[in-house]
Amino acid sequence: MAEVRVKICGLRTVADVDAVAAAGAGYAGFNFFAPSPRFVTVEAARALALAAPPGLCKVALVVDADDATLDAIVAGVPLDMLQLHGHESVARVAEIRARYGLPVMKVIGVAGEADLAALTEISLAADQLLIDAKPPKDAVLPGGNGLAFDWRLLVGRKWLKPWMLAGGLTPGNVAEAVRLTGARQVDVASGVESAPGVKDAARIADFVRAAQG
Numbered sequence: 001m002a003e004v005r006v007k008i009c010g011l012r013t014v015a016d017v018d019a020v021a022a023a024g025a026g027y028a029g030f031n032f033f034a035p036s037p038r039f040v041t042v043e044a045a046r047a048l049a050l051a052a053p054p055g056l057c058k059v060a061l062v063v064d065a066d067d068a069t070l071d072a073i074v075a076g077v078p079l080d081m082l083q084l085h086g087h088e089s090v091a092r093v094a095e096i097r098a099r100y101g102l103p104v105m106k107v108i109g110v111a112g113e114a115d116l117a118a119l120t121e122i123s124l125a126a127d128q129l130l131i132d133a134k135p136p137k138d139a140v141l142p143g144g145n146g147l148a149f150d151w152r153l154l155v156g157r158k159w160l161k162p163w164m165l166a167g168g169l170t171p172g173n174v175a176e177a178v179r180l181t182g183a184r185q186v187d188v189a190s191g192v193e194s195a196p197g198v199k200d201a202a203r204i205a206d207f208v209r210a211a212q213g
């Protein structure tokens with residue numbers, strides 16, 4: 001079976017990109033949500049994307065972004081994918097996909113069984129799904145909170161599109177998450193950091209190794 005593909009989200013320095021590539025991760029995520037400690041400007045993200053080796057999928061994470069914001073990101077940064085981490089509707093996902101000609105990964109937050117229904121509907125429009133923990137009601141960030149959901153909710157489930165597991169994953173628990181859910185792709189932000197927004201190369205390497213068994 002093909003090895004598990006890993007996305008490391010919220011890279012801010014060229015050293016982060018180098019660490020992600022050296023570890024063998026498949027995706028590098030750049031965060032354009034201003035309140036996040038992982039936020040990067042278009043100019044900074046461009047430098048990071050240009051430092052990425054061929055084959056590393058460069059993903060822009062946005063939250064309910066309007067067309068002007070997306071226009072600036074897509075024009076300024078060489079990208080391979082857009083990650084929609086807000087409340088984007090099925091129609092908005094389809095619109096963004098058509099407007100930019102890039103694959104779109106739509107995030108669905110999960111706290112319980114009832115949240116899984118949204119995955120079926122959104123998989124008609126998105127190229128990939130990212131199944132993350134639903135943020136707490138009072139959270140400032142819609143993602144990157146280091147919170148896990150009950151992975152058992154995903155056991156035996158299938159969706160039309162490739163999917164990625166996220167939420168509270170760490171080098172210590174990712175192997176169990178993969179074993180239990182059957183995920184072939186995983187995503188992490190805070191679990192490979194030494195402080196909010198500060199990636200740790202050793203933790204990135206440990207995470208990829210653990211995810212890929």
Ligand SMILES: O=C(O)c1ccccc1NCC(=O)[C@H](O)[C@H](O)COP(=O)(O)O
Nearest residue numbers: 009036143144145146167168188189190
């Ligand atoms: O990471 C952030 O700061 C963030 C802010 C706003 C929206 C999404 C954000 N992160 C998205 C991701 O893809 C994370 O990797 C995912 O939510 C998992 O985060 P974590 O539990 O910290 O590994």
